[in-house]
Every structure is written in C-alpha cells, then in structure tokens.
Amino acid sequence: MMNSMNDASVSQELQKVFEELKSMFGSCEAVHIDARQYKLIVPSDKTLGMLTYLKSIGYSHLSIITCVDWIDEKKFELVYILFNWSNGATFLVSTFIDRDRPVFYTVKDMWPTAEYYERDVHEFFGVEFEGNENCKKPLMLELWDDLPPLRKDFDPLQYSKEHFPDRTYEKDPIHEARIIRGDIEGDIEGGEIDG
Amino acid sequence: MGEMKLFFGPNHPGLHGNFSVHMYVEGDTVIRARPVPGFLHRGFEKLMERRLWYQNLALIPRICVQEPDINEACYAMAIEKIAKVDVPERAQWIRMIVLELARIANHMWAFGGVGGPTGMYTSMYWSVSDRDKVLDLFEELSGARIYHMYIIPGGVRKDFPPHFEEKLVKLLDYIEGRLPEYETFVLKNRILHTRLRGIATIDTETCLKIGVTGIGLRATGVPYDIRKIAPYLFYDRVEFDVPTATEGDALARISLKPQEIRQSIRIIRQALEYMPSGPVNTKIADGNGLRIRVPKGMAYAKVESTRGEYGYLVVSDGEEKPYRVAVRGASYPQGLYGVEHLMPGTRIDDVPIWLDTMGVCAPEIDR
Numbered sequence: 001m002m003n004s005m006n007d008a009s010v011s012q013e014l015q016k017v018f019e020e021l022k023s024m025f026g027s028c029e030a031v032h033i034d035a036r037q038y039k040l041i042v043p044s045d046k047t048l049g050m051l052t053y054l055k056s057i058g059y060s061h062l063s064i065i066t067c068v069d070w071i072d073e074k075k076f077e078l079v080y081i082l083f084n085w086s087n088g089a090t091f092l093v094s095t096f097i098d099r100d101r102p103v104f105y106t107v108k109d110m111w112p113t114a115e116y117y118e119r120d121v122h123e124f125f126g127v128e129f130e131g132n133e134n135c136k137k138p139l140m141l142e143l144w145d146d147l148p149p150l151r152k153d154f155d156p157l158q159y160s161k162e163h164f165p166d167r168t169y170e171k172d173p174i175h176e177a178r179i180i181r182g183d184i185e186g187d188i189e190g191g192e193i194d195g
Numbered sequence: 196m197g198e199m200k201l202f203f204g205p206n207h208p209g210l211h212g213n214f215s216v217h218m219y220v221e222g223d224t225v226i227r228a229r230p231v232p233g234f235l236h237r238g239f240e241k242l243m244e245r246r247l248w249y250q251n252l253a254l255i256p257r258i259c260v261q262e263p264d265i266n267e268a269c270y271a272m273a274i275e276k277i278a279k280v281d282v283p284e285r286a287q288w289i290r291m292i293v294l295e296l297a298r299i300a301n302h303m304w305a306f307g308g309v310g311g312p313t314g315m316y317t318s319m320y321w322s323v324s325d326r327d328k329v330l331d332l333f334e335e336l337s338g339a340r341i342y343h344m345y346i347i348p349g350g351v352r353k354d355f356p357p358h359f360e361e362k363l364v365k366l367l368d369y370i371e372g373r374l375p376e377y378e379t380f381v382l383k384n385r386i387l388h389t390r391l392r393g394i395a396t397i398d399t400e401t402c403l404k405i406g407v408t409g410i411g412l413r414a415t416g417v418p419y420d421i422r423k424i425a426p427y428l429f430y431d432r433v434e435f436d437v438p439t440a441t442e443g444d445a446l447a448r449i450s451l452k453p454q455e456i457r458q459s460i461r462i463i464r465q466a467l468e469y470m471p472s473g474p475v476n477t478k479i480a481d482g483n484g485l486r487i488r489v490p491k492g493m494a495y496a497k498v499e500s501t502r503g504e505y506g507y508l509v510v511s512d513g514e515e516k517p518y519r520v521a522v523r524g525a526s527y528p529q530g531l532y533g534v535e536h537l538m539p540g541t542r543i544d545d546v547p548i549w550l551d552t553m554g555v556c557a558p559e560i561d562r
Contacts, residue, residue, distance in 0.1 A: 031492075031493075033276055033492075033493070033494050033495075034276050034494070036425055037276070037494065037495060039493060060403065061403070061406060061408075062406055063406070063495070063497070063504060063506055063523050064506070064508070064521065064523040064527070066508060066521035068493075068510050068518070068519045069519070079493075079508065079521075081495055081506070081508065081523070083425075083504075085403075085419050085424060086424075087424075088421075088424040088425030088426075089425070090425070090495060090497075092493065092495055092508075094493075111404075111405075111406065112404060112405050112532055112536070113405045113406045113527070113528045113531070113532040115532065116527065116531040116532055117527075124240075139232065139233065140232055140233035140236040140561055141233065141236065142233060149238065149241055150240060150241055150519075154241075156238065156241055156242075156245075
C-alpha cells in the first residue's frame with residue numbers, strides 16, 4: 001500500500017521546485033496556501049514554458065483551468081491547477097492577461113481535456129485561446145446574446161428582467177378562483193387571463 | 196450502411212440528471228459522439244458571487260445532486276485554508292463520518308444506476324431501499340435527507356444527536372451484512388457479466404492523459420486515491436485500503452463499489468473510536484453573526500468523491516461575499532472529452548452503461 005508523504009516533506013519539495021522555476025524562468029512569485037499547495041504568479045509569456053516544465057517533473061494532472069475577472073485592475077487571471085500524483089502536491093499556476101484583449105494560448109496539446117476547460121472559460125469570460133479551433137463553439141449556453149456571464153460587469157438581474165419580464169394580469173386570478181369556488185359572488189364573464 | 200444521427204437524452208433512465216449525447220451511428224455502432232451539456236446549467240458560480248459566505252451553504256449542495264456533502268466539505272475546507280483557521284478535532288472526525296456515509300449512500304445508488312440500463316430492476320429496489328436507511332440517519336443528524344447543509348466553514352453545524360452513534364453502528368452492521376447478497380446477486384449475475392464485461396474499457400494511460408480520477412482510474416490498476424496521496428481531514432490517521440482492479444471495464448468499475456463500501460465502513464468504525472469530545476465548530480473570521488468577511492486570498496480544496504477528484508477554487512477579496520468560486524466536477528474529463536473521443540465504437544444499447552459506469556454526472560458538469 002502506498003503511503004502518503006508527510007506535509008513537511010511535501011512543503012520542502014514545493015519550495016525546491018519553486019526555487020528551480022525561479023532560476024529557470026526569472027520573475028515568478030509564490031504564495032504559500034498550505035503545506036501541500038502553492039500558488040505561482042507567473043508572467044503571461046513564461047506560463048506555457050512553466051506549465052510544460054511542471055508537467056515534465058510530475059505535476060501532470062490538470063484539475064481545471066479557470067478564470068477570475070479582476071475588473072478594477074482591468075485584468076483576467078487564468079488559473080491552471082496542477083496536481084502531482086506521486087507526492088500529493090498542488091500548484092495553482094496563475095497568470096494575468098489584459099482584460100481588453102483577452103487572448104491566450106491553448107494547452108490542449110499537453111492536456112486534451114483542456115479543450116473543454118478552455119471552451120468553458122471562453123464562454124463564461126470571453127477569453128480566446130489561440131490554437132483551440134473549437135474554442136468559440138457554444139458549450140453550456142445555447143444562443144447566448146449578451147456579455148459572457150461570469151464577467152463582473154454582467155448583471156444577471158438586469159438580464160433576467162429584460163429577457164423574462166414580469167407578467168401582468170388584467171384580472172386577478174385568485175379573485176376569480178374564489179368566485180368559481182363559490183366563496184364570493186361575482187362575475188367572471190370573458191374570463192380569459194392575459195399572460 | 197448509411198450514417199444516422201440519433202439523440203441520447205436529455206432524459207434517460209440510465210442518466211443522473213439531464214445530459215444529451217448526439218450519436219452518429221452506423222448499424223448499431225456509434226461512430227462519432229458529441230456531448231451536449233448545459234441542460235442543468237443553473238449559474239451556481241455567478242449566484243455564489245452574489246450571496247453571503249454562509250448563504251451559499253443553501254446553494255452548493257445542489258451542484259451535485261447525488262452526492263451533496265462533498266460540495267459542503269470542499270467549500271468549507273477552501274475557506275478555512277484562506278482564513279488559516281484550524282477546525283476543532285471532533286468536527287474533523289464528524290466530517291469524515293459524514294463524507295464516508297455519503298460515499299456508502301452514493302455507491303448504493305450506483306447499484307440502482309446500473310440496474311436501469313441493464314434491466315436488472317431488483318438491484319435498484321434493493322439499493323434504493325438500503326440507501327434510504329442511510330438517509331434516515333442523515334435526517335436525524337441534519338434535519339434533511341438529501342441536502343444536509345451540515346458541514347459549514349469552521350466545523351459542522353451541530354454535534355451528534357443523542358444515541359446517534361449506536362444507530363450508526365447498527366446501520367454499518369446491517370450494510371455489511373447486506374454486501375455479500377449484493378455481490379452474489381449483482382456482481383455474480385450472468386446477465387450483468389454479459390452486459391458489462393469488456394464494455395466501456397479505458398486504460399491507465401488514457402485516464403492519466405485526460406484526467407480521469409477515482410474509480411475510473413483505479414479500475415485500471417492504479418491505486419490513486421486523494422485520501423491516501425494528499426490526505427485531508429484525518430484520513431492519514433485511519434487505516435484503509437484502496438481497492439483496485441485491472442480490467443478497466445464497466446464490470447471492474449461496478450465491482451469496486453462494494454469493496455469501497457467495506458473500506459468506508461472500516462473508516463467510520465475507526466473514526467467513532469478515535470473521536471474525542473469537544474467543540475464542533477469555531478469562528479472563521481470577525482463579523483456580525485453570519486455576515487463574516489473572509490480574508491483576501493485564493494485556495495483550492497479537493498476531496499475524493501465517488502467519481503474522483505472534486506474540488507472548489509475559492510477566491511476572496513476580503514468582502515462579505517465570495518469574489519469567485521469555481522467548481523471542478525469529478526466527471527468533467529470523461530463526460531465531455533471522454534464522450535467525444537472514447538465513446539465511438541460502443542453499441543447504442545451500451546451507451547447508457549458507458550455513461551453510468553464512467554460516473555458521468557450532469558449537474559456537476561453544467562453547474
């Protein structure tokens with residue numbers, strides 16, 4: 001039976017990988033989340049190289065690609081979550097791209113499932129992934145006609161009010177039901193309700 | 196013979212939730228398949244950004260209908276990582292018991308699931324009725340049968356009610372007694388063998404390449420279980436085995452389930468033994484009642500669900516509401532990429548078996 005590595009040795013290993021990455025790629029910042037999890041903040045032009053390197057040293061399981069909309073800073077933060085099956089360590093590789101020109105590169109050649117994660121991010125944030133030809137195909141949202149919905153400037157309440165307006169009834173259906181039941185007296189002539 | 200397009204779903208007895216596959220078939224063999232998700236897209240990630248940290252607890256169990264507790268656990272664990280809060284020891288053990296009970300309930304449900312597409316309805320009646328006994332306990336513990344909202348950031352909502360532990364032990368004995376019957380009736384059944392053996396086969400290399408985790412991966416012979424490899428809660432303090440099979444087909448995946456139930460029972464028994472008394476929750480952050488503010492930060496928390504890695508990425512900007520929550524559904528890889536690239540070659544009548552035993556769960560893909 002496999003035994004898990006203890007937290008301290010995983011933490012040491014993560015720190016070691018971070019030092020290596022720093023010497024190989026230059027500017028790279030690490031945020032310590034817990035003993036088994038580091039967040040790496042990487043410049044966008046170094047991200048692909050770093051992901052390739054991390055994959056080659058065992059961080060080969062891509063859990064998810066996702067995005068955070070930092071609207072005040074006018075940036076999108078792309079987060080790649082990589083997991084190492086042999087030591088149980090996780091890296092969140094994060095990179096910032098321009099919100100006004102949200103274009104990045106695909107990683108689907110390294111992780112085939114990334115094709116779908118990228119389609120997801122494109123649909124909900126509008127980020128384009130060069131090299132992923134299916135990126136613009138709709139996935140969850142059919143016939144979507146508004147801003148990508150997970151952007152912070154998309155207002156779901158307003159969208160819902162515009163697309164699904166409140167119903168107005170010319171007659172009060174509860175009042176009519178009470179007449180039909182015989183609770184009160186009244187007239188329901190021409191009793192069709194406008195919906 | 197010409198190619199024909201057929202629709203599978205969005206409603207089908209072999210599916211958990213609504214999910215559609217557009218199948219291009221020649222004769223009765225699928226030659227191309229296209230997954231069509233989105234029927235259950237309810238916008239959870241956006242909704243969560245608009246609600247208070249604690250309000251979301253009523254929302255998140257609904258993301259995965261068949262196994263709701265993992266959502267609560269991931270959400271709570273991610274927040275605790277950001278806030279750097281230590282949860283009381285008793286709460287950690289209780290969480291483990293709840294998660295393992297949920298695993299048992301869900302594996303029971305899976306026997307019913309495989310009964311649908313294979314026409315073995317007896318297994319469905321049996322397993323649903325036995326699962327109900329687990330739900331009875333959940334009702335006693337949390338007040339709800341399905342959506343418990345029991346695991347909260349900082350611990351669990353309440354301690355065990357009186358005599359709960361005795362009832363739990365009784366239930367474990369009962370389920371353990373039932374397992375041989377399930378194995379005889381379901382796993383040694385000739386019809387089921389004929390229908391499941393060699394169907395929906397997947398190998399280790401493909402699993403690792405596309406990111407299939409959980410039973411799908413373990414049925415190919417790799418003992419990868421997050422509870423062992425990156426232990427959360429107190430999984431490193433209990434003894435349990437990770438059952439594996441080598442065939443990688445539908446039968447192997449189903450036959451791992453009773454073995455996993457046995458391990459869950461083993462874990463719960465140890466948890467009951469080691470559990471100390473004490474408080475069951477702690478304050479996460481300063482704030483007025485339920486209006487807490489979680490410090491700035493980002494964390495990813497994952498658990499081993501019955502279908503594999505299930506995780507939440509939570510981002511906080513220090514306000515009263517989450518800034519962003521992203522959900523990693525366990526069946527995303529096999530449900531989307533897998534359907535497109537691995538399903539071709541399957542016969543039409545095996546498609547529900549493919550989807551069911553691969554653990555494709557529509558609500559967690561759509562979110």
